[in-house]
Amino acid sequence: MSDLGFVRTEMLPEQAPPATTVGAIGWARQNLFNGISNSVLTVLSLVFIYYILAAMLPWLLSPTWGAESLNECREINGSGHGGACWGVISERWLQLMFGFYPPEYYWRPIAAFLLLGVALAPVLFDTAPRKLLIFTPLYPFFGAWLLWGGTIWNPLAALAGFVLGYYAYKVVAAAAGSLAGVIAAALVPVLWWLFLAGPVAGALSSILPIGIQAVESRAFGGFMLSITIGVTAILCSLPLGIVLALGRQSDLLIVKALCVGFIEFIRGVPLITLLFVASTLLNIFMPPGTNFDIILRVMIMVTLFAAAYMAEVVRGGLAALPTGQYEAADALGLDYWKAQRLVIMPQALKISIPGIVSTFIGVFKDTTLVSIIGLLDPLGLSNAIRADAAWNGIVWEIYGFIALMFFVFCFSMSRYSMYLERKLKTSH
Amino acid sequence: MTTLTDPPKESFRLSMLIYDTRYRSATIQVVALIGFLLLIGWLISNTAANLANLGKPIDFGFLGEPAGYDINQRLIEYNSQSSHWRAAIVGLLNTLVVAVLGCITATVLGVIIGVLRLSNNWIVSRIMTVYVEMFRNVPVLLWIVFVMAILIETLPAPRAFRGDDATASMVFSESVAVTNRGVYIPEPLFSRGLGDIPVFGNSFEISLDLIAILIVLGAGIWGSTVVRKRADRIQAATGDRPTTWYLRLGLVLVPLAILLFALGFHLGYPALKGFNFQGGTHLRNSLIALWLALSLYTAAFIAEIVRAGIMAISKGQTEAAGALGLRPNRIMSLVVLPQALRVIIPPLISNYLNLTKNSSLAIAVGYMDITGTLMGITLNQTGRELETVLMGMLVYLAISLSISAVMNWYNNRVKLVER
Incomplete structure (x- = not known):
């Protein structure tokens, strides 16, 4: 077999793929211009986007942030140029x-919504510290108090209903079985909210008036x-x-x-x-x-x-x-x-x-x-x-x-x- | 050797009502029922006491009194001397009009967008994604007022159509005028019409022309179905399918054309007279805005449903059908579509339901649907909150339940029969 002239013993190095099949060009050919109908669609879409942007961008970028009325905006924008009025x-x-x-109390809703984030973080993301979970069930009462204001005893009295229900369950369930416990846990808080919570909160707030300015729902x-x-x-x-x-x-x-x-x-x-x-x-x-x-x-x-x-x-x-x-x-x-x-x-x-x-x-x-x-x-x-x-x-x-x-x-x-x-x- | 013995007889104890599973469910249900009845009784007694205090017992007599307000967009005869009842009917018809129009356009748009979103053209599918996200994540009420504002602010006033130097012109060969007061389209007229027949003791009139057209159309479609079934039979017997599309089309169209000619059908075109358009049908801005906004909004949801439905059919189905020798359009109509529709139709119908319920937002743009008439002006004029709101709720409930009945019927028809 000596007449065999040359046999390659090592592999050729890989060649780079043709420039038209990789990179931006290849991607565009594959996704935008594969076939006539697709190319037409692409061109039409580009024209559409251009028109939208040409109409929107000058309008969006009008320098009217300082204007204090619509007329002032129109002056800034000049005649015939319809820009937005961001004033x-x-x-x-x-x-x-x-x-x-009330503007002097804006910090209260802001605080309430920041704390909402804190309360929800351990529920939404498992990377958040677990200890925050203690705060989560307390938040509804605290948040409502921040928003509506008034005496702190009202939300505390509402919260006390749940605490009472829990203890009622524990005590009654130990004494008379779990079903009686469930009934007691449902009954005690309802009775508390209907008859006792209001007077108790009122009495406590007259003794120890802790509270912030109440804000009307209106x-x-x-x-x-x-x-x-x-x-x-x-x-x-x-x-x-x-x-x-x-x-x-x-x-x-x-x-x-x-x-x-x-x-x-x-x-x-x-x-x-x-x-x-x-x-x-x-x-x-x-x-x-x-x-x-x-x-x-x-x-x-x-x-x-x-x-x-x-x-x-x-x-x-x-x-x-x-x-x-x-x-x-x-x-x-x-x-x-x-x-x-x-x-x-x-x-x-x-x-x-x-x-x-x-x-x-x-x-x-x-x-x-x-x-x-x-x-x-x-x-x-x-x-x-x-x-x-x-x-x-x-x-x-x-x-x-x-x-x-x-x-x-x-x-x-x-x-x-x-x-x-x-x-x-x-x-x- | 053991003998069968009865379990020891237990005498009935009160605690068994709770701890014995034989009785427990009955106990729970009785307690739930008693609680529910107590709640209802409490609400009714409160309501009765409150209404007695206010001095207005429940009374539907107000429905017969003259309404005293005008409704500008209406299908049936109505004037301000008509009764509140008739105003409610006008409102109900308006609700149904916008719901039906909205469902049709939303479906067409939604299917197109859903299919384009699956397009392998990157830029087209991106544009459709932007559309879907844009409409799904902004409240529909905002879209409705937004579209209303677009119509009022950007369209030309009727006077722009006037004079030699008109800045606006009618479209579709001078037959449709798009103005900021609404859209004027040609109206169908019959020069040899059959007249109307009164129903419900002269309170409503139904056009005989419309009935005749519907009957002929229905008969044409039925005839076309017969032809299709015959073609199916021939195909099943011989394997060859006779070409029938011209016959089927003719069966529907030719009798209809003959009837329309016999009735003297022509179109009444809107024309500019003075400061406004006269003639033709006037679709007010409120209707257009509501219709357009509801269609665009619901189309985004329908697009997602269509996309999910198509993607739910595995590729193997298409390939298997191809291996059986079916042509691509037959694969689509015989294999992919029937399966995709099974996934698509139930959520599609619940979106129709949502569109119908969202049409109650008409009140924001002043379109007089049932919410605007019965639960809007009638409520304010008569002060009958309980009666009007309850009636309005019942109307919507009836619409919803009939749509769900259709959905359940369809679901049962196409259900996969499993073990």
Whole structure:
């Protein structure tokens, strides 16, 4: 075989791929210009984006931050040049945030929302220190006190109801069995709130007047109002929705019928009709003479509304769970509540995270509806601002600002849900 | 050897109601029922006491009284002397109009956007993602007032159409005028119309022309279905499918065209007279804004549903159908679409439901739907909060329940039959 001239013994080094298939050019060829129709689409899209930007950018970048009225803006922008009038935002953004909350107390809502972050951190992120969990259940009382002010004894008295309920359970359960304990734990706090909490708080505050200036609900407005209503409804609707979903899945015929009736009724009517109920009818349903706060009434209705939707989402999660899980929990000898708590709920809730978060987003967006019954949420305030002589005729800037704020809140919520899904994912 | 013995007879004790699983569920249910009835009773007694204090017992007599307000966008005859009841009906029809229009446009837009979002063209799919996120994360009420503002601020006033130096002009060969007071479109007219027949004791009139058109259209579609079924049978028997599309199209269109000609169908075009347009159908800004905003908003949700539905069909299905020798359009219509629709339809219908309920936000732009008439002006004029709000809720509940009934029927029809 000596006539074999040359046999390569070592491999040739790899050559770089052709320049047209890698890098920016390759990417563009693959994703933008593969085929005639795609190229046409790409060009059309680029033209579309150019027109949008050409129309938006000069408008967005108009130097009107200092203007104090629409006329001043027009002077700055000059004739024939339609730029945005950002003066309205720089002048009114505090109002859009806090409504008519007294400016000297702005620190209170700010503190309340910062502390909300602290209270939620250990629930939302497992890198946060665990000790913060102690603060979380205390926050609702503390936050409400910061926002509404008044004597500190009222929230403490409300909190005392839960503490009393806990001890009632411990004492009675040890003496007369767990079921009697549950009944006592439900009964004692209710009796306390209905009959004792008010007088006790009143007496304590006359003895030891610790408190901050009370702020009327009428002063609430802007994003503060949206977030207050939204966060309350979100936090209360999840447990209520889980209970309703369990009721709907239950074998007990009457309980099931009640839950189905409630869920279908609430889901069948628009939120705005429920808000009409809150603004006009809820006082009629209460004992004569009762007149409680409009924000509280709205919170109750929004919570019930959100709970019905939440119940359907959770029910979807429960239904998606294989029957084997229920049977395995039974086979382990767990009772109903233990099975739910240890086996069913952790999995069902994990499945329903996307639905739960989109319900949250929906509830937060729906808080804008309170402007229709006359509360001054950002949208309600925008009407007031547009009616002002200095800003009469302003449209885009103020709606754009409100839309941007809502977008930031809702978009970050949806991103968080994606993060949570990734974190809890156990499949491959 | 053992003998079967009965378990020791236990005498009934009160604690067994709680600790014995045979009785416990009954106990819980009875307690729940009693609690529920107590709650209802408490609410009713409160309501009765409050209403007695206010001196206005529940009374639906106000429905017969003259409403005294005008509704500018309406489908049936109405004037300010008509009753509150009729105003409510006008409102209900307006709700249904915007809901149906909205559902149609939202579906069309949503399907297009959902498919484009799956496009392998990077820039197109990005634009669609931006659209979806933009609309999903901003409240629908904001979109409604925003679109309303766009219509009022950017469209030309009717006077811009006037004179020799008109700055605006009508579109679609001088038949549609888009102004800041609304859109004027041609209206269908019948020169040899059949007239109206009164129903419900002269309170409403239904156009016979409309009935005739619907009957002919229905018959045409039925005939076309018969032809399709026959083609199916022939295909099943022989393997060849006869070409039927021109026959089916003709069965629908030809009788309709003949009927329209017989009725003397023509269009009444809007024309500028004085300071405003006359003639044609006037779609007010409030209707357009609501319709557009609801469609754009719901389309974002529908787009996500369509995308999820298409992605839910595994690639193996397409490949298997290809291996069976099906052509691409048959793969789509016979294999992918039926399965994707099973995923798409239920959430799609619940989005229709949401759109219908969101149409109650019409009150923000002054469109007189049932919320604006019955729960808006009628409530304010008569002071009958309980009656009007309850009636309004029942109307929405009825709409929702009928849509859910359709959904359940569909779900049962396409359900996968499993073990």
